[in-house]
Amino acid sequence: MIVHIRQLQSTTNDILQICPRFRLLVIGKTGVGKSSLIQQAFGINEHVSEHRRGQADIDKEFIAPENQRFVLHDSQGFEAGDSDCFMTAKDFIDRRRKMPNLRDKIHAVWLCLSIPHADGRLLESGVEEFLKLRKEILGDIPIIAVFTKHDVFVNKLELEAMESDEYDEAALEALKTDTLHKLCIQPLKEVAGTDILHTIVSTKKEYESTIRQLIDVTTTNVEKFVASEAALTMMIAQRVDIGLKVKASIAIGKKRYWRGIGSSMNFIGFTMLDCLSVIHKDVIDVWNFNDPHCHLASDQFKALMLKDLDNADLPHTGEAFDFGLSVVSKVTTILASLAGPLAPIVVSVAAGVVLIKWAYDTYQRTNIVLQRIMTYIVDLTCIMQILFLLASTGPISPRVIKMAIKAYEEAGKSNVHSEIQSHVSIARSGGDDALEEIVRLINDHSIKAENVQGLRTKIRLPVDLQVDEEW
Numbered sequence: 001m002i003v004h005i006r007q008l009q010s011t012t013n014d015i016l017q018i019c020p021r022f023r024l025l026v027i028g029k030t031g032v033g034k035s036s037l038i039q040q041a042f043g044i045n046e047h048v049s050e051h052r053r054g055q056a057d058i059d060k061e062f063i064a065p066e067n068q069r070f071v072l073h074d075s076q077g078f079e080a081g082d083s084d085c086f087m088t089a090k091d092f093i094d095r096r097r098k099m100p101n102l103r104d105k106i107h108a109v110w111l112c113l114s115i116p117h118a119d120g121r122l123l124e125s126g127v128e129e130f131l132k133l134r135k136e137i138l139g140d141i142p143i144i145a146v147f148t149k150h151d152v153f154v155n156k157l158e159l160e161a162m163e164s165d166e167y168d169e170a171a172l173e174a175l176k177t178d179t180l181h182k183l184c185i186q187p188l189k190e191v192a193g194t195d196i197l198h199t200i201v202s203t204k205k206e207y208e209s210t211i212r213q214l215i216d217v218t219t220t221n222v223e224k225f226v227a228s229e230a231a232l233t234m235m236i237a238q239r240v241d242i243g244l245k246v247k248a249s250i251a252i253g254k255k256r257y258w259r260g261i262g263s264s265m266n267f268i269g270f271t272m273l274d275c276l277s278v279i280h281k282d283v284i285d286v287w288n289f290n291d292p293h294c295h296l297a298s299d300q301f302k303a304l305m306l307k308d309l310d311n312a313d314l315p316h317t318g319e320a321f322d323f324g325l326s327v328v329s330k331v332t333t334i335l336a337s338l339a340g341p342l343a344p345i346v347v348s349v350a351a352g353v354v355l356i357k358w359a360y361d362t363y364q365r366t367n368i369v370l371q372r373i374m375t376y377i378v379d380l381t382c383i384m385q386i387l388f389l390l391a392s393t394g395p396i397s398p399r400v401i402k403m404a405i406k407a408y409e410e411a412g413k414s415n416v417h418s419e420i421q422s423h424v425s426i427a428r429s430g431g432d433d434a435l436e437e438i439v440r441l442i443n444d445h446s447i448k449a450e451n452v453q454g455l456r457t458k459i460r461l462p463v464d465l466q467v468d469e470e471w
Contacts, residue, residue, distance in 0.1 A: 043238075150207060280297075
């Protein structure tokens with residue numbers, strides 16, 4: 001006799017079965033900055049190619065062990081007089097376009113170009129031909145022209161301006177814009193058409209916004225022209241834009257388990273632990289941290305998440321506050337209070353590996369159940385944001401998780417819990433407006449992408465958060 005065991009199906013599993021990795025083709029000459037761009041965008045330690053410098057096998061799939069949600073295909077630039085690379089790329093794209101499954105298709109192309117000198121040529125003849133035929137070659141696959149090493153271009157203009165006798169800040173900014181248009185954007189559009197997508201990037205820390213813009217342009221156009229599943233996988237794969245992580249968490253939650261929480265048919269017959277575990281998996285899958293030991297999926301972490309779920313009697317942070325600044329302030333205070341750089345971080349729970357008793361109760365359509373699920377979603381999303389601030393590229397350790405939990409407890413947890421309890425007490429029967437309240441609270445307790453780099457610089461104490469320690 002075959003026994004069928006019912007299980008709640010993860011929404012991210014459904015998406016990742018269709019598109020397990022974002023498939024990106026990067027085209028560009030050696031030295032243009034492809035490797036550093038990939039490292040920055042996807043939070044990996046090094047470009048995972050095995051070919052010799054100056055060579056590339058476009059059919060080779062490069063998958064980084066610390067981020068397996070994207071796959072890279074690397075193509076050399078199309079040098080003048082070298083038709084082989086052009087034809088190889090054209091044939092590769094054609095073969096991939098004909099593949100029936102989304103997982104095997106190319107989802108986007110980044111054409112990496114150096115910003116030329118004043119009288120230099122932007123495009124080799126092979127690149128010009130590729131761009132002129134791009135709609136025939138690529139179809140609906142988005143291609144973004146990526147002008148690299150923006151910092152070198154800016155530094156050169158600023159140095160020349162400072163050495164001149166007529167330095168003027170406003171005039172310098174206008175010069176930067178005009179020069180970029182003349183050297184890059186105008187000749188690109190003359191060849192490829194006015195609708196060609198383009199961004200200007202640098203991998204230096206102070207230019208992180210340029211990488212976020214590239215990711216955003218890519219994601220937006222993949223969703224529009226390729227498939228929503230590929231766009232969501234790109235949001236999961238990228239490790240530079242905290243805002244896209246939050247957006248993807250909400251988008252995936254809305255697809256199934258965050259809807260109609262108080263009267264959900266999805267949860268009937270399952271325990272609260274089952275219900276919260278599938279929500280937990282969806283969220284941590286989206287954030288896609290480098291977590292080789294699966295600490296974020298562990299019972300220990302779930303137990304710490306559950307321990308204060310019903311508690312609104314926590315230290316208050318006040319009504320008006322910036323969540324990111326509050327988190328950094330609490331992290332700095334916690335680190336400063338440690339006895340030494342390797343001293344363990346202690347969270348306020350005596351039995352951190354023991355799940356709370358009600359977790360084994362069966363889901364019921366009651367206010368307390370609605371409150372617990374809403375609170376769990378917002379708490380977990382806030383903690384993911386703090387982990388992104390502390391260890392976006394990992395590896396994740398119990399130490400950094402406990403730091404994130406402790407910082408959240410002191411920075412915003414009480415506000416979230418009390419607001420959810422107030423909402424549930426006056427909510428309409430069935431709690432149909434719970435999703436709207438969840439999204440509002442997440443947005444109210446979000447760390448803005450443009451503030452991340454500045455917040456990280458404020459955390460400077462020499463404490464290793466990747467050191468392994470007991471829960």
